[in-house]
Amino acid sequence: MTDIIEAYLKKVLKQQEQVEIRRSEIAELFDCVPSQINYVINTRFTIQKGYLVESKRGGGGYIRIIKVQVLDESDMLNTMIEIIGNNISERDAKSVVQKLYDDKIISKREAKLMIVAMDKSLYTGDRVTDNRVRANLLRSMLANLRYEEPNKRKAD
Amino acid sequence: MTDIIEAYLKKVLKQQEQVEIRRSEIAELFDCVPSQINYVINTRFTIQKGYLVESKRGGGGYIRIIKVQVLDESDMLNTMIEIIGNNISERDAKSVVQKLYDDKIISKREAKLMIVAMDKSLYTGDRVTDNRVRANLLRSMLANLRYEEPNKRKAD
DNA sequence: ATTTGTTTGACTATTTTTGACTAATAATAA
DNA sequence: TTATTATTAGTCAAAAATAGTCAAACAAAT
Numbered sequence: 001m002t003d004i005i006e007a008y009l010k011k012v013l014k015q016q017e018q019v020e021i022r023r024s025e026i027a028e029l030f031d032c033v034p035s036q037i038n039y040v041i042n043t044r045f046t047i048q049k050g051y052l053v054e055s056k057r058g059g060g061g062y063i064r065i066i067k068v069q070v071l072d073e074s075d076m077l078n079t080m081i082e083i084i085g086n087n088i089s090e091r092d093a094k095s096v097v098q099k100l101y102d103d104k105i106i107s108k109r110e111a112k113l114m115i116v117a118m119d120k121s122l123y124t125g126d127r128v129t130d131n132r133v134r135a136n137l138l139r140s141m142l143a144n145l146r147y148e149e150p151n152k153r154k155a156d
Numbered sequence: 157m158t159d160i161i162e163a164y165l166k167k168v169l170k171q172q173e174q175v176e177i178r179r180s181e182i183a184e185l186f187d188c189v190p191s192q193i194n195y196v197i198n199t200r201f202t203i204q205k206g207y208l209v210e211s212k213r214g215g216g217g218y219i220r221i222i223k224v225q226v227l228d229e230s231d232m233l234n235t236m237i238e239i240i241g242n243n244i245s246e247r248d249a250k251s252v253v254q255k256l257y258d259d260k261i262i263s264k265r266e267a268k269l270m271i272v273a274m275d276k277s278l279y280t281g282d283r284v285t286d287n288r289v290r291a292n293l294l295r296s297m298l299a300n301l302r303y304e305e306p307n308k309r310k311a312d
Numbered sequence: 313a314t315t316t317g318t319t320t321g322a323c324t325a326t327t328t329t330t331g332a333c334t335a336a337t338a339a340t341a342a
Numbered sequence: 343t344t345a346t347t348a349t350t351a352g353t354c355a356a357a358a359a360t361a362g363t364c365a366a367a368c369a370a371a372t
Contacts, residue, residue, distance in 0.1 A: 001329075002216070002329085003216060023351060023352095032329080033329075033331065034350095035331075035354095036328085036330080039328070039329075055352085057336040057337055057338090058337025058348090058350050059339065059349050060338070061336085061337075061350040062350090110269060113301075116296045117273060117297060119296065122289065122292040122296055123292075129280055133278065133280060136278040136279075137293075140273065140278055141272055141273060144268055144272045158317090178360085178361095179362095180360075180361090189321065190360095190361075193361090194362065195317095195318070195319075199317085211361060213325070213327055213328095214325095214329095214359060215327065215328040216359085216360080217326085217359070
């Protein structure tokens with residue numbers, strides 16, 4: 001169900017840079033409880049994946065999903081480094097890497113290298129420590145890409 | 157039983173490069189316990205045999221088996237993985253990466269990514285822990301370079 | 313007899329679904 | 343204007359729906 005709603009919203013977002021919905025309407029359309037929509041948004045339209053969400057309650061309320069657009073590569077990397085901050089979960093970290101790949105800032109091989117390095121099983125086992133170390137690693141890797149000479153190996 | 161399930165999955169994989177199953181369904185189909193499926197996968201669809209396995213739990217969960225191509229440099233990478241073992245210093249780790257670059261197994265960008273990830277300053281500060289985590293990271297990254305996924309068409 | 317491989321099931325981990333309760337805003341009444 | 347009510351959306355935790363782990367029991371091979 002989550003996947004279906006996600007696909008529906010992404011399809012709309014392919015043609016428009018933002019989409020505005022009424023939560024109860026979408027819930028009715030897909031025959032699910034309204035809070036399911038929140039779940040979809042919280043797990044699939046995060047800032048790490050490149051989306052911003054605004055909403056308003058009360059009469060005429062809405063939920064608006066906006067595709068964030070960044071100007072260039074260096075801008076994108078800086079933005080991502082900020083988003084990462086001092087801690088990041090495995091899931092969010094993988095979303096960040098996936099986003100960089102989708103936007104052709106890194107190659108598939110680079111993406112895979114980075115994604116395996118985000119895996120929880122490699123760290124200490126203490127969640128707080130791990131999230132901090134993971135953020136350190138990811139920020140360093142992204143910062144490194146920023147100062148790189150023009151990409152010779154074309155992103156596939 | 158293991159052989160039968162293995163044969164079934166391999167037959168499907170002969171026609172498709174990947175197969176996605178629901179664990180409980182396959183268990184029911186062959187009238188065995190669900191964890192039998194894990195046994196089959198763990199013993200017959202390992203990365204050494206050229207298979208990659210992904211899965212998701214929860215509603216709409218699945219197990220996906222993907223046939224991958226093992227690359228020529230696989231043997232060398234395996235040797236290096238063994239040498240790394242459970243602990244490695246920053247200096248030795250960087251030498252390993254440098255060797256991969258010299259041998260043209262990784263690109264310059266990949267090398268730089270990996271080298272920054274080996275840096276002591278990113279870890280916990282406890283030398284023993286750090287050497288272990290670093291070894292985990294490096295081994296995982298090398299393991300990932302051993303194979304290549306087939307090009308899969310993206311459904312839109 | 314010993315070792316190696318397989319089957320089973322209890323327990324754990326993860327992700328999604330659901331619904332009761334809460335919060336915010338708009339519309340309306342006083 | 344202010345208070346009240348209606349109309350949204352948000353939060354959170356429990357329940358449900360998956361898959362994973364591990365070790366004991368069992369079977370097969372040496």
